[in-house]
Amino acid sequence: MKARTSDLSCKAMSPHRSRRRIPDATVARLPIYLQLLIEQLENEVANISSDELAALAAVNAAKVRKDLSYMGSYGTRGVGYDVEYLVYQIRRELGLDHEWSVVIVGAGHLGQALSGYGGFSERGYSIEGVFDIDDKKIDVAVGGVRVRHLDELPQVVAQRSVSIGVIATPASAAQDAADRLVKSGVTSILNFAPVVVNVPFGISVRRVDLSVELQIISYHEQRRLTAAAQLRAVNGDGSINATA
Amino acid sequence: MKARTSDLSCKAMSPHRSRRRIPDATVARLPIYLQLLIEQLENEVANISSDELAALAAVNAAKVRKDLSYMGSYGTRGVGYDVEYLVYQIRRELGLDHEWSVVIVGAGHLGQALSGYGGFSERGYSIEGVFDIDDKKIDVAVGGVRVRHLDELPQVVAQRSVSIGVIATPASAAQDAADRLVKSGVTSILNFAPVVVNVPFGISVRRVDLSVELQIISYHEQRRLTAAAQLRAVNGDGSINATA
DNA sequence: GCGACTTTGTGAAGGCGCGCACAAGCGACC
DNA sequence: GGTCGCTTGTGCGCGCCTTCACAAAGTCGC
Numbered sequence: 001m002k003a004r005t006s007d008l009s010c011k012a013m014s015p016h017r018s019r020r021r022i023p024d025a026t027v028a029r030l031p032i033y034l035q036l037l038i039e040q041l042e043n044e045v046a047n048i049s050s051d052e053l054a055a056l057a058a059v060n061a062a063k064v065r066k067d068l069s070y071m072g073s074y075g076t077r078g079v080g081y082d083v084e085y086l087v088y089q090i091r092r093e094l095g096l097d098h099e100w101s102v103v104i105v106g107a108g109h110l111g112q113a114l115s116g117y118g119g120f121s122e123r124g125y126s127i128e129g130v131f132d133i134d135d136k137k138i139d140v141a142v143g144g145v146r147v148r149h150l151d152e153l154p155q156v157v158a159q160r161s162v163s164i165g166v167i168a169t170p171a172s173a174a175q176d177a178a179d180r181l182v183k184s185g186v187t188s189i190l191n192f193a194p195v196v197v198n199v200p201f202g203i204s205v206r207r208v209d210l211s212v213e214l215q216i217i218s219y220h221e222q223r224r225l226t227a228a229a230q231l232r233a234v235n236g237d238g239s240i241n242a243t244a
Numbered sequence: 245m246k247a248r249t250s251d252l253s254c255k256a257m258s259p260h261r262s263r264r265r266i267p268d269a270t271v272a273r274l275p276i277y278l279q280l281l282i283e284q285l286e287n288e289v290a291n292i293s294s295d296e297l298a299a300l301a302a303v304n305a306a307k308v309r310k311d312l313s314y315m316g317s318y319g320t321r322g323v324g325y326d327v328e329y330l331v332y333q334i335r336r337e338l339g340l341d342h343e344w345s346v347v348i349v350g351a352g353h354l355g356q357a358l359s360g361y362g363g364f365s366e367r368g369y370s371i372e373g374v375f376d377i378d379d380k381k382i383d384v385a386v387g388g389v390r391v392r393h394l395d396e397l398p399q400v401v402a403q404r405s406v407s408i409g410v411i412a413t414p415a416s417a418a419q420d421a422a423d424r425l426v427k428s429g430v431t432s433i434l435n436f437a438p439v440v441v442n443v444p445f446g447i448s449v450r451r452v453d454l455s456v457e458l459q460i461i462s463y464h465e466q467r468r469l470t471a472a473a474q475l476r477a478v479n480g481d482g483s484i485n486a487t488a
Numbered sequence: 489g490c491g492a493c494t495t496t497g498t499g500a501a502g503g504c505g506c507g508c509a510c511a512a513g514c515g516a517c518c
Numbered sequence: 519g520g521t522c523g524c525t526t527g528t529g530c531g532c533g534c535c536t537t538c539a540c541a542a543a544g545t546c547g548c
Contacts, residue, residue: 022463023504023505024504025504025505025506026505027460027463028456028460030459030463031453031455031456031459031460032440032453032456034459035438035439036440049524049525049526050525050526051525056440057440058440060506060507060508061507062506062507062508062509062527062528063505063506063507065525065526065527065528066505066506066507066527066528068526068527069526069527069528073526073527075525075526075527076513076514076515076525076526077512077513077514077515077524077525077526077527078513078514078515078516078523078524078525078526079514079515079524079525079526080524080525080526081526093463094459094462094463094466095462095463095465095466095469096459096462100458100462100465102458108357109353109356109357109360109361109387110357110361112353112357113352113353113354113356113357114454116353117353117354117454117455118414119438119453119454119455120454120455120458122455123455123458123459125455125458125462143353163465164458164461164462164465166458170362187465187468188461188462188464188465188468190457190458190461194279194363195279196276196280196300196301196302204461204464204465204468206457206460206461208452208454208457209275209276209363210358210361210363210364210452211275211361211363211364211366211367211369212272212275212276213434213450213452214344214346214364214367214369214408214410214434215274215275215278215338215340215367216271216272216275216450217408217432217434217448217450218338218339218340218344218369218408218432219266219271219274219337219338219339220432220448221339221344221407221408221431221432221448222338222339224431224448267534267535268534268535269534269535269536270535293494293495293496294495294496295495304536304537304538306497306498306536306537306538306539307535307536307537309495309496309497309498310497310498310535310536310537312496312497313496313497313498317496317497319495319496319497320495320496320543320544320545321494321495321496321497321542321543321544321545322493322494322495322496322543322544322545322546323494323495323496323544323545324494324495324496325496
């Protein structure tokens with residue numbers, strides 16, 4: 001279940017943090033904007049218009065403006081947005097103005113890929129530990145982090161005040177990993193295993209299934225192929241005009 | 245305008261394949277259902293109700309029924325759905341009734357993780373090659389596949405009639421990878437690099453950014469923390485902390 | 489064969505997000 | 519200081535998705 005705070009309480013809350021509930025769709029785009037804006041900053045671009053940012057992110061300009069407006073009005077009419085300030089605001093809104101401690105469960109290929117993934121440390125995520133239940137993988141260093149036994153998880157989570165856990169295990173071990181993470185005190189989980197894990201109320205889980213993404217692609221590819229085939233058929237006998 | 249086949253023409257077209265356009269939201273859920281149904285099949289469950297499937301997938305039962313109804317009406321009132329037939333129908337709809345050839349560009353940690361990922365071959369995706377531009381990585385076997393030089397990409401794509409490409413390179417190499425994939429004849433791309441790649445019209449790109457997922461989580465975690473802090477403040481002095 | 493019960497399939501309503509279009513606001517230039 | 523041009527911020531309509539609620543349709547027991 002999505003833990004969504006009511007609109008009522010939001011309005012009563014501090015206008016500085018989370019002045020309004022930001023739509024999920026916008027939250028999903030903010031990281032994209034952030035990344036593009038940081039790139040602009042590196043190219044010493046101090047100012048950017050919604051049109052330019054929209055082109056970079058391949059979305060509608062009005063959408064960009066509306067998205068940014070949820071964080072308050074930081075643009076200057078006739079000029080655009082100050083890139084540095086925008087970066088600051090988005091970081092703050094996403095909670096990237098301080099470091100997040102993360103643990104990874106599963107030291108297989110995916111766990112290794114994740115622990116070595118530069119995008120995490122760049123964004124302020126600190127990998128506090130990689131854990132596995134397989135003795136053969138213990139003590140091997142992956143991505144600069146030594147792999148520890150899963151039994152040490154509660155200790156590390158408590159000591160480093162870890163709030164985010166990543167599940168990078170096979171499907172069969174995912175539920176156990178989730179249980180251990182929750183028991184240790186983690187409150188948010190990113191699940192890469194292709195199963196639905198059950199967690200107590202109040203714990204949020206976000207699932208990313210690599211094969212699901214591939215299946216969505218093949219659905220569209222499938223349609224493309226059949227559409228082309230039907231088009232050829234239509235051109236052949238000239239009976240039906242399929243597309244409007 | 246959205247290239248959407250009208251209901252009229254759809255009824256005139258083949259009723260077997262793509263009788264209507266399936267909403268994106270539904271397409272994204274079908275792989276989840278499929279996976280759960282296959283699990284049920286392994287547990288020798290022959291029949292399932294929309295309620296049960298909804299509970300497993302953690303969604304609304306009416307949504308399940310509507311999703312399934314897009315593929316035609318395969319349920320029996322008073323009984324439920326035949327699991328095996330449902331699996332067959334979803335597979336067919338997603339284009340999983342035949343094998344898909346896939347190539348992976350980038351033999352780093354992520355590329356290795358992907359090429360070794362069991363979920364792909366299980367679903368009928370065949371990794372036809374892993375490619376890299378770094379000579380040090382060439383000829384190393386990862387996940388049962390030998391890494392080849394990127395220059396061999398067009399040849400493999402043509403020979404094995406590959407239509408799906410996966411980008412698992414660093415951000416800096418992603419655009420080049422995309423260009424090469426498109427030039428070789430790939431029509432769908434799954435992009436794991438944290439950049440927006442530009443492709444010609446007609447090529448579809450689906451982006452999965454691991455750090456974006458983490459940022460969405462930390463946004464919610466952030467909200468959870470501030471909400472809790474504000475709740476404590478309210479409980480403490482009995483009035484809402486009004487910074488307005 | 490009939491009635492009670494179960495579950496599907498779908499019409500309808502509500503909500504959310506997208507994008508258009510335009511007023512409001514800001515800077516620049518004369 | 520006024521005018522002009524540019525860009526933001528947002529009200530509004532539209533369409534998609536979700537959810538409710540219920541009729542239709544099937545099973546089961548007798």
